[in-house]
Amino acid sequence: MATTSSSLTDTATAANEAGAAPAFSPLYQQIKVLILQSLQEGEWKPGELIPSEMDLAARFRVSQGTVRKAIDELAADNLVMRRQGKGTFVGTHAEQQVQYRFLRLMPDSGDTHNEGPAERQIIDCKRLRAPADIARALALRTSDAVLQLRRVLAFQSVPTILEDVWLPGGPFKGLTADRLASYRGPMYALFETEFGVRMVRAEEKIRAVAADAASAELLKVPVGEPLLSVERTAYTYNDQPMELRRGLYRTCKHHYKNELS
Amino acid sequence: MATTSSSLTDTATAANEAGAAPAFSPLYQQIKVLILQSLQEGEWKPGELIPSEMDLAARFRVSQGTVRKAIDELAADNLVMRRQGKGTFVGTHAEQQVQYRFLRLMPDSGDTHNEGPAERQIIDCKRLRAPADIARALALRTSDAVLQLRRVLAFQSVPTILEDVWLPGGPFKGLTADRLASYRGPMYALFETEFGVRMVRAEEKIRAVAADAASAELLKVPVGEPLLSVERTAYTYNDQPMELRRGLYRTCKHHYKNELS
DNA sequence: CAGTGGTCTAGACCACACT
């Protein structure tokens, strides 16, 4: 039993004693939440080693098996990464294996990005008051400042992605076009190291649209060309929205790949 | 130890004795494969109850915990469904909760399909020799017979999806437009009950295209209208492709929703 | 070698569903 620990509740007993709304939560879920809090508070930073299962078991006064089950779920959500013989590490977008984890655009021939990394070109980067739709998506007020970033990604010199990115001004204070342009690696890795913001999951809404004049010029396609419109909301810990991204993808030589199960 | 069982290998010992290519596989993975085989052979049919963990543990001569871990993975892949107090059931597309699991098109307003079920209209259903690209996708020879099915789905009387479906002629012998039209519920549920084919996972390739004359007429949109092109390959057990589906989605009032993690 | 995560077991008890 874990009743000796301060923050853990013996749910079965508690639920029986207090009559209403049991809100049953197994021990390992509570442990998961505690670990999540430590991740969120930055006790362990992206890429770092977290304490061993034995250490965490001692800290939370539960068995190793219970900690294991908590970590199993965190690993399934890509929040941590287990490596046998070494330990458990905080997940990061800088990891070579899972780089560009959220980019689903694939070249039609060949699965991997063997066409080399994208050539990136920053078109614009400015600070402004959040328009209503952006504010709603980022859970801000319309008076709050946001950063807007526009860029084009090209594969083998063919402009393929036009993206507008909106970020809350507070957490990303100090982000400039120069800093983005000079950074090697995924944008989300920069967010981790420079601003302490780790993107955990995202939702995308996909539509087919016709290229307007501005988009057509930047992507070097005729006006009216069908493009894939991808609107992404990315979340950090606690389901807090931290990025809105509107992308237009050229899908002549590429496609958006999705796995259903 | 499980060395008393016939088909299970004590991998640690076996790997040490045979020198090359250990091919280590934990016990619970071997159990998972055995259960998978029973599913595939139809020992338990979609929707049916499979034996309890205790029974399976006795059958395979392992502990309940090992069976549990095997079933946990099968449940994570949606191959079986656990229900506390009742048992473990073979997954099915007829299940109310997970109906249309593979359909990612959502109305822009509101998450669920509160706009009612789609109105279905079969345009065509014929038997033919597999064209080269279809044969490749379904792992058939070009001399093999395939069924081709064309249909339009409408939401609130607005034609929204135009789909071509190709199925291998062998497993789906006897499928007719009438049988499809008279069936209530998801097409994949019909495949399960009538042909014993359970779709387990799928891959989709998504592009933006312009409506051609034929598509435009069926979807009642202008020629050139941007449409979402969704090419799906659906697999049954053993990663065997069993369906190729080419869909054109109208994304004015709907969007394709994807969750990234 | 010691330390880590990974597997397997056995037993106890809890939550849930049916009868």
Add this chain to the structure above:
DNA sequence: GTGTGGTCTAGACCACTGC
């Protein structure tokens, strides 16, 4: 009450990593 899956524990051993 009985049987199911779900949780929690404790201990043993295996596989991998690095000192």
